[in-house]
Amino acid sequence: MSGANLASGIGLPSPVSSSRPSTLIELRGITKAFPGVVANDCIDLTLRGGEIHCLLGENGAGKSTLIGILSGLIRPDAGRIAIDGVETAITSPRRALELGIGTVHQHSTLIPALTVLENLMLGDSRTLRLNERAARSRLADLSAQLSVEIDPDARVADLALGHQQQVEIVKALWRGSRLLILDEPTSMLTPQGVAELAKVLDRLKQSGQAVVFITHKLHEALTLGDQISILRQGRLVGEITPEEIRTQSQAELRAEIIRIMFGEEARSVAGVAELREELTSAPTARRTDSGDVVLELRKLTVRGAGSERGVDDISFQLHEGEILGIAGIDGHGQRALAEAIAGQRHPSHGQVLLYGAEVTGLPVSARQKLGLRYVTDDRLGEGIVGMLPVSLNLFLKRIGEAPYWRRGRIQRSVIDKRAGELVREFDVRAPSVATRVATLSGGNIQKVLLARELSFNPKVVVFHKPTYGLDVKTTATVRELIRRLAADGGAALVISTDLDELLEICDRIAVLSRGRLVGTVANGPDAAEQVGELMIGDVPVEEAA
Amino acid sequence: MILASQVWTQIFWTSALAGGLLAGVPLMFTALGESISERAGVLNIGLEGMMLAGAYCGFLGAYYGNTQWIGYLAGIGAGILASLIMVVLCVWLGLDQIVVGIAITLAGEGITSVLYQTRFSTTEPRLGNVPSNPIPLLDRIPVLGKPINGQFPLFDQPLIVYLGLAFAAFLAWVFRRTHIGLNLRAAGEKPDALDAAGVSVVATRSYAVLATGALSGLGGAYLAIAGTGGFQPFLTQGQGFMAIVIAMLARGRPIAVVVFSLMFGIALSLSTLLQLAGINLAPEVVNMIPFAAVILALVAFARRAYLPPALALPYVRGAR
């Protein structure tokens, strides 16, 4: 396997000031298969109280399945779980909660329309009536323990994402717990939010709690974790013990982990942001405001839809050959902005100009033809029509256009031919162009989307979370495509909540906060910090050179 | 046209209320039931079929049992049986709620019609009058307390009506102050959250649908027993769908359900009312009014209606 030691229950120095006996949760030989894939293949894992154990692996490695097993959502096909020496079966979420296993899932399990208190009281019923008083006092206790402030009567939908996560942690600890599981907890947080989370985790660790968190970001694992288990394609391929973390340098650890995770492919993916330790710019040269203005927004105001916020008075310029990033906490108006630029949503004020000409009134198809494209973040919900074949999906923004349709009639052979070319060009792995697109893997679906938007002379392309949930190889490919678009004379607007991604590829990064553009930062060594501060509103609006 | 001063008499308005109550009670029971289902995220298009099942069995029960109470029980039972189909197919197996609902309505209409006609088409029996229970003191109020046109006066209703109103208040309490209410709400808003909290979504929704069946069966039974005094094929004439609208408009608040049911009940009993006022309209025109009222209500109140996000979506653990 690998050179790193496989931890196997060797005694470790006990953690600082435990107030209770140390928990021990052992997983042995856990295996789980789904149709077509083995998600977990004979995995051993040991979780101890007072220790933050990190499960590291790229998207698709099997981490979420393992966590699903621990939290009772999934039953393993084989393997044993022992809690404090007693063999136990975690048969349902309810059972997991009874055993003291609390989970903070990647996708929120809070109900937005209800208040914090109602969410916390959910499922905690031994009586018929809701016992509000008891709930309030418990919340106060836990908040004090974690040293966070939570308003019990606030509606969850009104809370900032960082606060929502705190509520989720409280909920996970509600019924007394041994183990706290966090699934990709930092994916939506600002850098400051991550720091706060680290503090909360530290306090938990001090009190003897066992903590497991999942991430695909190497630098996070090294910063937050006491022990790291590395998963790859369903198998446990290596471990980094607390000893090694203490004694070896960051660079050595990083190289070791990358080697474990990627083996021979290490070199081709080593440049990817998630694997780098420092959030600094990549070696390639940065272009700044030279070149013609290809896309301009003037005082654009767009109304939000549903529970998502809109944007107010947005103005910026995108230059030829530039990659501009839009950073911000999720739900601060990104979707409204993207859809307004794409033509899917009508702004209430302001203008969108493409190469100096106004396109504000033009529909999606017209903007497509002019080279203004939009790669949506909602691949399955919006980007494709699952039951249609790959070939049709590649032309869904050109319905009715020649030569694919003549006088309203579909020309299948023309479509299939061109689709074949695009599939080859963009390396879409699919049995044939007639396959239903929903059966493709996430990475290939994204490639279909990219093939659609980046074909036929793209000029200005809006990318919304382009590499979310993708495996590292595809991530690298996608980012390379974006760079190539800019290098060939086009321009890219990258909207993402993932700061790492933006810092890797963007020339400049603008920050969207509460629907307004609060500042723009040139990518460089301090960019991360500056962006973080802009995101939480500490710095007044300014234009950085 | 006589827009007479007759319209403005106390008799007219009392009669309106009394008639509204009579016609509104079946709607009220059924709509209360539908509120429970919808709160939990299940849309029950089969309400019409369940009401009919309750009406027929209620009629049978009252006819053979000689008392309204056996009829009501029979109606409840029939409603539960009919809703069981929905529970198994939609909640447990996750099949499409709308298609199954249409099937239940069709089957309900067909079965009750066939069963009734094969047994009773020659005799067409009528049920006797339902005894009413006056509220002491209140029923002494002149005019308001007196019977109008053979309808129950306002404060002298059959016991089941008082029970129904009390139940509405009880339901409001359950929704707001108990775990059951919270669980129902969670099942309709975000079932994964309920599952993650350790409560069975399937069980919650199952009980909700069965409760709906029971209540709509009761509504149908009341319609047959106290309302028309007998059964006819296709008796409900779209009232099941009206109940769905009432539940949606009331946004799941039981007291609002009662109010809306009363309003629609008035619309339904309009023909007698108008005759009383001396306004003569063709029966078809009068028939149209409740349905037109529904559309108007939808147009006027649509923006304020609220549907739980998980409505009509089957829940499968672990699915994304």
Add this chain to the structure above:
Amino acid sequence: MSMESAAGRGLAAPRPRSERTIRAQRALDILVRSIVPVLLALAAGAILLLALGRDPLSFYRNIWDGGVAAGSWQDSAIAMAPFLLIAAGLTLIFRANIWNLGYNGQFLLGAALVSGYAPSLVKDVPLWLAFTLLFLLSGAVAGAWTLLPAILKARFGTNEIITTLMMSFIGIDLASILIKGPFHDPSTPLPQTAVIPLNKMLPSIPGTRIHIGLLVAIAAILVVHYLLTRTSWGLRLQIMGANPRAARHFGISLARLTVVSFLASGFLVGLAACADIMGLWGYIRTGWNPAYGDLIIPFVFLARLNALAVVPFVAFFAVLYTGGDLAAQQANLPTDFLYILVGLILLFMTVIEYLGRKRALGASYLTPGLKQSLRSGLIRRRRAK
């Protein structure tokens, strides 16, 4: 998380099969899933008949006699004309993820208008012109009756199940008023319109008793199928039905498409009414409500919303309908028995779909968007802060 990135490795990789076997398997699958619910419903119906003390075998034999044998197949074919037109209209609208349940009212209004104007029209105007005008009139009226629900849905997202149902009830009453009022046949006290003389009704297909309304119906089926499968408009419709959010993303105008498809489906229902009146009945009276649509819906689903595939199903149902009349009379049962059979077919269809889904990830009967339609119901999108 993309699990499929690990596909093809490890234990659970499926064995490759030839194209031919896959296609044959799928064809068999479809066949089974279409036929079995019908068979099960007939079986359950037989049990019900036994419970009622009737003989199922003779019941079903009477259906055959009344529906197929000795020339009665022509009566079934005549019944098919309105059925197919309604099926075409429903297939179109369900593909668009819109529940137009108001077909009964639309049908009766079209029928009333035709019955009202036909008697004078066929006298004053050459027959071919009269028929054309009547078909168009009927289609237009029925289509117009969908306008209010269509606009409410397109503009406000109002739930169309309720609005179309309410319009249907209103339409039925309105038709009654028209028949008793302006369209009433003055020569009779009965509440009905003037009877159109036989030689002024739709001519028959030579050699049969079947009126040419059936040809209109078949043409409509072909047109709808072509529209849905070959044209850009049809593709937009299907996308709107499958995934309205994606449709917006692709720049498809949902509001316009909603209204147009509503109108089209209403139009087809109107055509059905004209075919029925001008081909079969010749007049209309109050209280008549054949409610064809209620009974056709399950077969539209069984055919998986495919306009061509619905034809054999409708043929089967036409036999059931025509023969069932005779069978019910013989068995001394009300004809509403048919409702039970059709309801059972729907129920068994959903069960079979469930079983089928457990085995394979095949296409389901309903477009995914259809199931979600109610969620966009009564909500007017709330403004964000």
